[in-house]
Amino acid sequence: MxxxxxxxxxxxxxxxxxxxxxxxxxxxxxxxxxxxxxxxxxxxxxxxxxxxxxxxxxxxxxxxxxxxxxxxxxxxxxxxxxxxxxxxxxxxxxxxxxxxxxxxxxxxxxxxxxxxxxxxxxxxxxxxxxxxxxxxxxxxxxxxxxxxxxxxxxxxxxAAMQKLSPREIDALTMLAMGYNRAQTAESLSISEHTLRVYIESARFKLGASNTTHAVARGLTLGLLVV
Amino acid sequence: MxxxxxxxxxxxxxxxxxxxxxxxxxxxxxxxxxxxxxxxxxxxxxxxxxxxxxxxxxxxxxxxxxxxxxxxxxxxxxxxxxxxxxxxxxxxxxxxxxxxxxxxxxxxxxxxxxxxxxxxxxxxxxxxxxxxxxxxxxxxxxxxxxxxxxxxxxxxxxAAMQKLSPREIDALTMLAMGYNRAQTAESLSISEHTLRVYIESARFKLGASNTTHAVARGLTLGLLVV
DNA sequence: CGGAACCTCCCCATTTTTGGCGAATAGCTG
DNA sequence: CAGCTATTCGCCAAAAATGGGGAGGTTCCG
Known part of the structure; x- marks a missing residue:
């Protein structure tokens, strides 16, 4: 070290x-x-x-x-x-x-x-x-x-700082604001399934085990501006 | 104004x-x-x-x-x-x-x-x-x-700054770290039901509509130290 | 001492999220 | 141009979270 x-x-x-x-x-x-x-x-x-x-x-x-x-x-x-x-x-x-x-x-x-x-x-x-x-x-x-x-x-x-795509940021941001999947999908004008893809890819990028974790990491890493 | x-x-x-x-x-x-x-x-x-x-x-x-x-x-x-x-x-x-x-x-x-x-x-x-x-x-x-x-x-x-109880902070902190309810409850050595009480009271205090929202608010309000 | 806040435990039904399959179009970069 | 990423769509079943009830104990501050 x-x-x-x-x-x-x-x-x-x-x-x-x-x-x-x-x-x-x-x-x-x-x-x-x-x-x-x-x-x-x-x-x-x-x-x-x-x-x-x-x-x-x-x-x-x-x-x-x-x-x-x-x-x-x-x-x-x-x-x-x-x-x-x-x-x-x-x-x-x-x-x-x-x-x-x-x-x-x-x-x-x-x-x-x-x-x-x-x-x-x-x-x-x-x-x-x-x-x-x-x-x-x-x-x-x-x-x-x-x-x-x-x-x-x-x-x-x-080095480990992952970038999120705009849509991934949109998704996590709305989830962080308290919207659930259905509401978020509607707000973003996409299907709930598409939303899932974003959440999952964001989860993967952030090494998060679930949505809450992904949002938390997005926030603490400064990737989200709620 | x-x-x-x-x-x-x-x-x-x-x-x-x-x-x-x-x-x-x-x-x-x-x-x-x-x-x-x-x-x-x-x-x-x-x-x-x-x-x-x-x-x-x-x-x-x-x-x-x-x-x-x-x-x-x-x-x-x-x-x-x-x-x-x-x-x-x-x-x-x-x-x-x-x-x-x-x-x-x-x-x-x-x-x-x-x-x-x-x-x-x-x-x-x-x-x-x-x-x-x-x-x-x-x-x-x-x-x-x-x-x-x-x-x-x-x-x-x-004025609106709500305080969270120590247990509520514990709970939200672990959830923010990616633990789910079962894992969190085990880590805190309490039943999952008890954990729910904390999450719900924290949600109420923070005006959050779900766990993810509560964690997000806890983080942005500086109440959690992940 | 009495109220307030905190900590702890339990059940059932319903809603929401997640896991595991797959697939097509568009756009930017090397 | 080939390759990569971003964006968008779908279905089914299992796992997890939520809503709505109730209850007893401790601790602390006025």
Missing amino acids: QSAATLDDLQGHITGLRDVFDVEHLVYHSVNSTGQQYAALTYSPAWVARYIEQDYARVDPVVQGCYRRFHPVDWRRLDWSGKPAREFMGEATDAGVGRQGFSVPIRGPSGQFALFTVSDRRTDAKWEKYTETHVRDLILAAHFVNQKALEIERGSDT | QSAATLDDLQGHITGLRDVFDVEHLVYHSVNSTGQQYAALTYSPAWVARYIEQDYARVDPVVQGCYRRFHPVDWRRLDWSGKPAREFMGEATDAGVGRQGFSVPIRGPSGQFALFTVSDRRTDAKWEKYTETHVRDLILAAHFVNQKALEIERGSDT
Whole structure:
């Protein structure tokens, strides 16, 4: 695997940027459409292991909050109410994660989602000032790091990217909008059987086992615009 | 509709930024998960009408290319081969769209996708230089404009954002991965009947007419992480 | 403490989707 | 021009999903 070397490069960027940005921790975490995820970060390995083992991503307000948000966000503006979230925060601070944090969500095609985060223990006032003056640079740094990260896996999913024919896209798009076969066929003015051919060829191209899977893959691969 | 006023604001930002960036045309175009789209741009109304009427988004290499790309991209690096693309380019240049262009794709939660574009008629050499020196500012401007754009529709889809229960997410996620009901139920260690309850309640919450629709909505709303 | 939301289990009838056969026309590309 | 892909049509039987009922337990928030 030559990806090991470049993942190290990414880690190098991360630690380098931490010093540049003068923060305690800096994290880049990415999940692509195939579920593969990798991260480069400065947290302790113990905390990372714990986080994965406990599947804390499901609880972590930073992940949950950023996943449905466009703008970069200060951790204080997230929803920390709820028992699991509060417990999580307790453990996190014990593990050395700063109480202050700022995260930039990044989205790519194929449903890729990444998070670029800085965290620290400054006081509220200082942190406020810090984020204000660094938002722009943090956004650009997030783009930069994500770019580097994408270079690691380039080739693997670009090559596998299948193209769908216009009719196949039409078909899957309507199915994704909730139409069933009969309605879709009527809308496209074709026989239901013809529609089946499209669905099946799309399924084949996408390596999907059924219609729902095909639609899901079409969406996450960015082939459909619903 | 009070959105008319703010859409004018957006248009104001666009024309303002065009002068700041010293380009012929500047375009912001956004599509959200519900299919609503709006744009603020400096192209001629005739060209815009033509574009919509002909559904050129399906052909336009800028749209198609950026939709499956993360990085900002120079138009020259896109794939202009293929008959429809070449015809489209001919019409576009006739309509006053510059031959040079640079587009920044922007993605938000809920499947939102927007495109921030500058276009001009500079020579290749000058354009090369121009983009090199302005990438950073263009990225930031794209974020800024998108932020303004999101403010227009804020409230409409934030309020409608339904939460799914953990089990509902589990269920839809596995279905999106291609598992059928039997396999999904087994994976989740529950009876198939129980699984149905989740699927149905998720369908209800999402206003979906069938499983495929529910999965599609879950994905485009950013509720599922496949 | 009481309501709300979540998780879990079951049956029957009907509708919808899928699997497995095959085949013809048109258009673009090498 | 040959070859490939896209588009379009059909039938039958099996498998899967949906609709419409009902019911008991836990957990959490106000």
